[in-house]
Amino acid sequence: MSQYDSLKEECFESNLLLPEFKLIDLTFGNVSVADPAKGVFAIKPSGVDYRQMMPGDMVVLDYEGKTVEGNLRPSSDTPTHLRLYQAFKGIGAVVHTHSRNATSFAQAGRGNSLFWHHPRGLFLRGCAGDPCAHRGGNRAGL
Ligand SMILES: O=C(CO)[C@@H](O)[C@@H](O)COP(=O)(O)O
DSSP states (O other), X not given: OOTTHHHHHHHHHHHHHHXXXXXXXXXXXXXXXXXXXXXXXXXXXXXXXXTTOOGGGOEEEETTSOEEXXXXXXXXXXXXXXXXXXXXTTOOEEEEOOOHHHHHHHHTTOOOOSEEEETTEEEEOSTTSOOOOXXXXXXXXX
């Protein structure tokens, strides 16, 4: 039993919503969920198929970027998630998607604001402006 089990469970459940709502393909995209009081966030492991992922695979890091729990490599986007937690105190989650709309905007070279501020946290839009749909529920707003 770890003090981070519920954080990892919430991070795991949030990550599974990305393929469910077709916000990513393959192993792309990632969600991290933070516990600002403990000064840590959980993030999906890098390169792991969403269908094979387990809650225990989530990697927990502190706000200095040091892994405090987890054996797998954290997402390759961890430095971006970390920078957002450092810059925006108290945000509860960061969602990075590769949705078709955002990718189309990006490919068309039609950018948009990168961030989408939402009461439940700060969301990285997709490549160029497709906000992660807010469907209520957990800290990631999915
Ligand atoms: O944006 C990208 C790559 O362009 C990442 O979301 C994607 O490769 C996922 O990487 P991880 O499996 O989270 O390390």
